[in-house]
Amino acid sequence: xxxxxxxxxxxxxxxxxxxxxxxxxxxxxxxxxxxxxxxxxxxxxxxxxxxxxxxxxxxxxxxxxxxxxxxxxxxxxxxxxxxxxxxxxxxxxxxxxxxxxxxxxxxxxxxxxxxxxxxxxxxxxxxxxxxxxxxxxxxxxxxxxxxxxxxxxxxxxxxxxxxxxxxxxxxxxxxxxxxxxxxxxxxxxxxxxxxxxxxxxxxxxxxxxxxxxxxxxxxxxxxxxxxxxxxxxxxxxxxxxxxxxxxxxxxxxxxxxxxxxxxxxxxxx
Ligand SMILES: Nc1nc(=O)c2c([nH]1)NC[C@@H]1CN(c3ccc(C(=O)N[C@@H](CCC(=O)O)C(=O)O)cc3)CN21
Ligand SMILES: CC(C)C(=O)C(=O)O
Ligand SMILES: [Mg+2]
Numbered sequence: 001x002x003x004x005x006x007x008x009x010x011x012x013x014x015x016x017x018x019x020x021x022x023x024x025x026x027x028x029x030x031x032x033x034x035x036x037x038x039x040x041x042x043x044x045x046x047x048x049x050x051x052x053x054x055x056x057x058x059x060x061x062x063x064x065x066x067x068x069x070x071x072x073x074x075x076x077x078x079x080x081x082x083x084x085x086x087x088x089x090x091x092x093x094x095x096x097x098x099x100x101x102x103x104x105x106x107x108x109x110x111x112x113x114x115x116x117x118x119x120x121x122x123x124x125x126x127x128x129x130x131x132x133x134x135x136x137x138x139x140x141x142x143x144x145x146x147x148x149x150x151x152x153x154x155x156x157x158x159x160x161x162x163x164x165x166x167x168x169x170x171x172x173x174x175x176x177x178x179x180x181x182x183x184x185x186x187x188x189x190x191x192x193x194x195x196x197x198x199x200x201x202x203x204x205x206x207x208x209x210x211x212x213x214x215x216x217x218x219x220x221x222x223x224x225x226x227x228x229x230x231x232x233x234x235x236x237x238x239x240x241x242x243x244x245x246x247x248x249x250x251x252x253x254x255x256x257x258x259x260x261x262x263x264x265x266x267x268x269x
């Protein structure tokens with residue numbers, strides 16, 4: 001796994017940073033082999049994999065299990081574990097221990113948490129203890145009950161707050177910042193003002209890198225967000241394979257002689 005330093009020290013103008021989620025070993029291997037720089041084990045697992053309507057029900061144990069699965073599939077990328085809803089911010093001690101688990105037990109190289117005024121000091125403590133932190137501003141889906149899933153930072157006051165918080169988290173020691181679902185001109189301004197790399201999702205082309213959810217990228221999601229593009233059609237491929245399997249079983253063509261083993265010497269009554 002590369003150190004966080006290698007990501008931070010890149011020249012993103014020459015070499016934009018690529019980030020993609022993964023939740024399991026085979027997918028992580030595909031993502032890593034493709035040369036993606038950072039594999040994010042997102043709490044988006046809640047809707048992308050586990051069938052919850054949101055990320056809120058995702059447990060810390062679930063994130064530890066899937067982060068470990070991803071780490072086993074990755075040779076080259078940095079593995080970042082998203083801290084799930086209420087696993088941080090309730091008490092400092094619990095937050096630090098929960099974040100530490102992702103590095104000590106699950107094999108992540110860094111954690112990500114959804115940032116706000118309440119996470120500046122937590123970010124500082126985590127970094128002091130040696131846990132690299134990726135901050136996340138703009139749309140923070142763990143606040144779905146307060147802000148929904150709308151674009152953020154669309155008026156001057158909200159944009160100024162995002163810029164202030166971005167600077168505060170850089171100062172607190174975050175190694176990178178995710179900017180989600182904000183105007184491209186705001187993301188460009190934040191990227192200009194910060195020294196740490198910004199990674200955009202629904203934040204236009206001017207950030208230092210991009211992140212998307214792998215299910216959206218491969219075309220597996222039924223309801224992808226408006227800013228996601230499917231670069232493939234895995235859902236169609238899976239539907240076709242499953243339907244063909246069913247048809248061949250029902251029609252008697254699977255398993256065929258080629259797919260069948262008869263033990264000639266076996267004496268059966
Ligand atoms: N598959 C997947 N892809 C993602 O990018 C993703 C997740 N899941 N889960 C966690 C968050 C949630 N995300 C989302 C999901 C939906 C919208 C969306 O549809 N926004 C609409 C408004 C929807 C509403 O008001 O309910 C928009 O027009 O902005 C945005 C971000 C991004 N993240
Ligand atoms: C969409 C990214 C940034 C994320 O937080 C997730 O996948 O959970
Ligand atoms: Mg997340």
